[in-house]
Amino acid sequence: MGLERSVWGFLLLLAILHKVHSSAESIKLTCEPPTCRFSGLFFESLGHTVLLTITFDADYYSDVYFENSTLPIIPVTLFAKNSGVQLLNITGCDLYKIIPKTFRYAADLKYLYLANNRLEKIYDGMFLGANSLEDLRLANNHIKTIDRQMFMGLKSLEKLDLSGNLIQSLPQGIFAEQSNMKVLSLADNFLQQLEESVFANMTLLEELDLGGNVLRFLEANTFHRLSRLNHLILQNNPLEVIDSQAFAQLRWLRQLNLSKTNLKTLPAGVFGTLRNLESLLLHQNFLSQLDDTLFEGNPNLEYINLDNNTITTLQPALLANLSKLEQFSFDHNLLQELDVQQFANNSAIKRIWLTGNFLKEIQPGTFDGMERLEELHLKTNLLTSFEGGLLKDCSELKELYLYDNQIKHLKAGALEGAAKLQILNMDMNEITTIDENFLDDAPLLETLSLVNNFIKDIPVGLFSKQTNLTYIVLSENQMKAVKPNTFSMVDSLLELYLDSNQIDRIDGGVLNLTSLEYLDLSHNAIKELNEDALEGVPNLITLKLESNLLENVPPAINKTTSLTYLGLQRNYIKQLKAGQFSRMTNLLTLDLDGNMIQRMEQDCFRGLISLTTLTYVNNMPVYESNDLFAHLPNLTELFVDETNYSGTNGVRFNSLTNLQLLSLSTNPMAGVDPTFLAGLKNLTKLYLSNTGISFNGTYFQSLSSLETVGVGGNKDTSIDEHFFAGAPGLVSVDIQDTFLESISVNAFRNLRNLTELYIGPYRGDLKDILEGNVELKILYLKEMNFTTLPDHFFWNNRKLTTLTIDSNLSVLKPVWFKHLQYLDYLDVSYNNISELPTDLFESTPVLHQLLLTSNPLRVLDVNVFRNVIGLTLLSMANTSIAELPVGIFDGLYKLEELYLSNNYLANLSNGTFRQLYSLRLLQLSNNSIEHIDPFLFADMPRLKEIYLSDNKLVALDVRTFASQLILQELSLSNNRFVSFDLYEMGIERTLITLDLDTNELRSLKISPNLEFLTADDNQLSTLQLGPDSDYYRITTVSVQNNSFTSLESMYRFNRLLELNVTLNRIAEVDLSIIAEKFQRLTVFNASVAGIESLGRAVNTYEHKALQHLDLSNNTLTQVEFSKMGQFPMLKSFALGGNPVKETKMLQLFDKFPKLRLIDLDGLGLKSFYEQKVNVSRSNMSGFEN
Structure with missing residues (x-):
């Protein structure tokens, strides 16, 4: 056959061709060996494909690739006599049929790749003639059936990939002639059983993938005679029984995957x-x-x-003979x-993972002899200490993770033996004390992370022996200052994270780190920076000062000439002065979002010649200069949403010739000149949503590079055929929430690259506006008129994967979906659909997500979902359904989320949810359910979330959740429970979230593993705890409107982040005890709680984490408020509705340096800045005695 491909391996022919739709003209192409790539071919039908002729050089072998093309069939001329095609790749080309005798002359073909198409059937003798075929890939097609003789003549086949299809069964003897097969993948199909000895003749098989099917049993002879198999994947099958002899003959098996098999x-x-x-x-x-x-x-x-x-x-005997582990x-x-x-x-062990258990201690000697151990993961346990000597033999340990434990003290010697340690993570412990010599035994440490602890100070000598330390992360601690020389010895440091502390200043000389490139000081209390504060970090590249108390851009910043990123968002900066960035010639990104900028001087951006991204969203400047951006020649992204930019201020963008993204959403631009974007020839993304503009095509005339435009939420607009004339390359268009007066049938026709369209509302006749958009993949039609929608409306949009039709649809026609073979997501919520035809989904075989929410369906045919067996999400919430026929969900083996809330369901028969083996979430809220069969959920072992709120339940049988061994979230609010006991229900070990709002509870028993509890509107006076425990993982408690008179039953919840006791009768809330017991608390709501006293302590405590405090509408006097200690992180405070005068509270605010929102009158939170001005005007300060 001439020269082999290896001789010509350096040659490549790339044929870029014009698209051919329905022309009767023939296309003749020539393939120059060894590799031919044909791109841009589009054939509308089978008949047009035969017009393609490809000529090959008979002296050479060829590899042929079709890319970005549409080929309904394989061109017959590909395998003319002596074509020499060894490899054919038609992946993702909408191939849907292989005509008989296609491979009659394909004797040279060895590799055939047909994945990601829509072939539906593999018939007998389909590949006859391809006698040399070794590798056949048919993954991710729509294959439902396979004929027994499909592999006739393919005796050389070694690799077969049929994964990601719709195959439910294998014909008997299907693999009888495949004695040379080495790799077989049947993963992600719908196989329910395997015939005995189905693989028996595949004696050379080495890899077998059966993952992601619906297999429930493995018989003794399932893998009969597969003696050479070394890799077997069975993951994600609902296996109920594995015969003890199922793997008996797999003596050479090296890898076995039985994960997620129930x-x-x-x-x-x-x-x-x-x-x-x-x-x-x-x-x-x-x-x-x-x-x-x-x-x-x-x-x-x-x-x-x-x-x-x-x-x-775990018993030692389990691993006793695994010396190679x-x-x-x-x-x-x-x-x-x-x-x-x-x-x-297990002396050979290198990595141990024990995260997420309940270990309280590690005994000395546990890791003795582990000289090869490299990684040790002990995250999310209950360890209170990590003592010295535990790692004495771990000389190769490189990574140690102790995240989320209860360790308080980092002792010297704790790391003894771990001389090669590189990563130490002790985030989210309770660390208050660090010995100065703690790190001495780990001189090669590179990363130290101590996030979210209670660290106030870092010992000055802590890093004295660290020569390789490059990352120090001290975020979310309680540091108020950084001592001089703390980091002076760490010359290698590249990144330092000090964010979310209480640092109010950075003194000169503190940061003497010549190698530092990244410094995060965000979420602190810094009001200003000394001019020399950053002189010790000359190579700083990133500086984050977000959410501090800066009122001006510190001059110290202008000295950081190497800086490429500067984050100043959410401070209190009021003015941008001329020249304040003049030396920052390397800066690439400047973020000024969420300040109080009122004035931007003419030359405020002077010097930023390298800046590519500028954002100052949510400011209200008065634009004084038309040429505000004149000094930003390289700007590519500009975000100025919510900045008072209007049609009258005249700020010009024409100097930004390199701009690629412009976002001006939510600005009052009703009068803007349509030519205000002129000159932005490189603009690719434009966002003008909610600007009040009534658009016409003149806005896009000069934007030839535009790919994405968002103009939703504006005034009434008409889209004529010239609307997008200046931007023919548009890929994504969003015009939703803009009322359209008219749409020309040719409006989108020339947008050949359009892949995403969001449009509506429109009340006119919807004609063939999308006929020319063959690349469209995502379509959202909101409040459109479908009364005259043509049957063929979507027929040219064959690549659609996502379709949303929201409002104004009364019927679904199967004919609409006739050519939507790739549809993955269909949302027809909020319409008036009352019927689902049984043939509705016949043409959408790979539909995964179906949303029918808020339609008056009422009655469903038991067979309605038979053609969408691949569904993973189904929503029928608020569809007026009163009954679910048994069997309606049969075959939906891979359904993971089912939403049935807001219906009229009362009686759910046992068997309703049979075969939903993969279901993870079940939503049954707001129905009329009075009783639940004890075995209703028995066939859904993977359920993690069950929502039963707003029903009529009085009690649950203790067997109700017996099959839910990993249940994590349970919602029972708005029922009629008088008591509830997690232990009695058998879900105390796994449940994380429990919602019992609005019942009649008088008793509630919870477990230590619960993390989120809400039990508002009940009659509880205490929380009952299970068997005595020394830990509780609960982080959120809401018991609003109950009968609590004390918080004592909650004092053991030392991980609490949010607490709501509004509408109780708690006479005294001692804030000093709150600060002591709930050191991580960020939100405390105690409004209308009858509070008369804030405790006995006066100004002697500090709550370092609290960010929101609501004490409104109680009976607290000025004297009680004067007892409040320091709250350095408090951002919002509600105290209105108490018998105090707001003019007397000014001195109190000094204890809250980060306060942004305040309620002084009981009418809701308002800007603290505005309130402070009002109080100051009254000329009153201090307290009334």
Whole structure:
């Protein structure tokens, strides 16, 4: 056949061709070997494809690629005699049929790639003639059926990929002739069972992927004769039973994936014959215990993953004979103790994951002998200390993660032995004290992260022996200042994070870090920077000063001449002065969002010659200069939303010749000159939403590079055929929430690249406005007139993946979707649809998300969803449904979210939700359910979220959630419960969120693992806690409108972030105790709570985390408010409705340096700045005695 491809490997022919729609003209192409790439071909039908002729050089082999094309069939001339095609790639080209005898002369074909098309059927003898075929890829098509003889003649086939199709069964003997097959993927189909010995003749098979199917059983002979198999994937199948002999013949198996398979138990000896097994994945199952002999026959295991099970204990015997074990992952189980001998026989171990358990201590000796250990993950446990000596043998340890524990003291010697440690993460502990020599044993440390602790000071000598430290993260602590010389020894430091502390100043010489490139000082209390504050960081590239108390741009910043990013957003800057950035010639991004800028002087941006991004959203400047941006020649992105830019201020953009993105949304621009964008020839993205403009085409005339435009929420507009004339390259257009008076049928016709369109409302006749938009993928039609919609309206939009039709639709016609084979997301919510034809979804086989919310469906046919078995989300909320016929959800094996709220459902029969094996979220709120069958949820073991609020439930059978072994969120608000006990319901170990608002509760028993609780509008006076525990993970409690007289039952919740006790009768709320017990509390609402006293302490405490405090509408006097301590992070404070005069409160505000919002009159939060001005005008200050 002439020269092989390797001789010509450096040659490449790329044929860029014009698009051909329905022309009768023939197309003749020539393929120059070895590689031919044809792009831009578009054939409308099968008949037009035959007009394509490709000529090959008979002396050479060729690889042929079709890209960005539409080919309904494989051109027959590809495999003319002696064409020499060895590789054919028609991936993603809308191929939907292979005509018989296509491969009759394809004797040279070895590699055939047809993935991501819409082939529906593989018939007998389809590939006859391709006798040399070795690799066949048919992934992500729409294949539903496979004929038994589909592989006739393909005896050389080694690799077959059928993943991501709609195959429900395999014909008997399908693989009978595939004795040379080495790799087979049937993943992500809908296979429900495997015939016995279905793979028996594939004796050379090495890799088999069956993941993502609906297999429920593995029989003893399922993998009969697959003695050479080394990689088996079974993940994401709802397996109920695995025969103990299922893997018995897989003696050479090295990798086995059984993750997410609903396994509750493992039969004895199931892995017993797998002596060569190296990797075993069992994560995301429901295993609660493991037999000590489980891995007895697997001496070569190197990696075990048991994450996300419910295992409570580990015995050393489990891993005793695994001398080659290198990685052991046991995250998110229920382990309370770690045996000191657990890893005694695993000296080869390199990585251990124990995150998300309940370990309270690590005993000395646990990690002895682990000389190869490189990573240790102990995040989210209950450790109160990490003692010295634990790592004494861990000489290779490089990464140690202790995030989210309860460690208070970092002691010297704790890291003894970890001389090669590079990463230490101790975020979210309770650290208050750090010994100066804590890091001495880790001289090679590169990253230290201590985020969200209670650190006030850093010992000056802490980093004295650190020569490699490059990242220090001290965010979210309680530091008020940085001591001189704290970081002076860390010459290697590149990034320093001091954000979210209480730092009010940076003195000169404190930051003497010549290598520092990134400095984060955001969310502090800095009012000004000394002029020499940043002189010690000459190479600083990024400086973040967001959310401080700056009233001016500090002159010190102008000296940081290497800076490329400057963040000054959400301060109190009122003016931008001329020349204040004059030396910052390297700055690329300047963010001034959310300040109080009122004046911008003419030359305020002078010197910013490199600036590419400028944003000052949400300011109200008076524009004094027309040439405000004249000094920004390289600006590419400008965000000036909500900045009082109008049609009368005259600020020009024509100097910004390199601008690519301009956002002017939410500005009063009704009178702006339509030519105000003239000259922006490089602009690609333009956002003018909510500006009051009535648009016409003149706004886009000069924007030839424009790709994205957002003009929603404006005045009535007409779209004529010239509306987009100046921007033919538009890819995304958003005109929603703008009332359209008329739409020309040719308005979008010339936008050949349009892929996203959001449009409406429009009351006129909707004609064929999208006929020319063949590239359209996302379409949102809001409040359009569908009464005269042509049947073929969407027929040319065959690439549509997302379609939303919102409001004004009364019927769904199957004919509309006839050619929408790739539709993935369909939202027809908020319409008037009353019927779903059973053939509605026949043409949308890969639909994954279907939203029918707020339509008067009332009655559903039991077969309505039979053609959309790939659904992962289905919403039928507010559809007036009173009954769900048993079987309506049959076949929806992969459904993950089901929304049925706001209906009239009363009786749900056992079996209603059968076969919903993958369901993760079930929404049944606001129905009329009085009773739930104890086994209603039995077939949905993966349920994590159940919403049953607004029903008529009085009680639940204790068996209701017996199958939900990973239930995390439960909503029962607005029912009639008198009591509720997490332990009685058996969900105390896994439940994270519980909503019991508006019941009749008199008792509520919660568990230590609960994190979010809301029980408003009940009759509770206390919270009952389960068996005595020394930890509680709860972070949010809301018990508004109950009968609490004290907060004592909550004082053990030391992780509390938000607490709401509004509308109770709590005479005394001691804020000093609140500060002591709830050190992380950020939100405290105690309005209308009958509070008379704020405790006995007077100004002796400080709450360092609280950001919002509501004490309004109580009976607190001026004397009580005078007791308040310091609240350095408080941003909003409501105190109105108490018997105090607002003019007497000014002195109190000094304790709240970050206050932005305040309520002094009981009428809601207002700007503190404005209120302060009003109080000052009264000339009153101090307190009334």
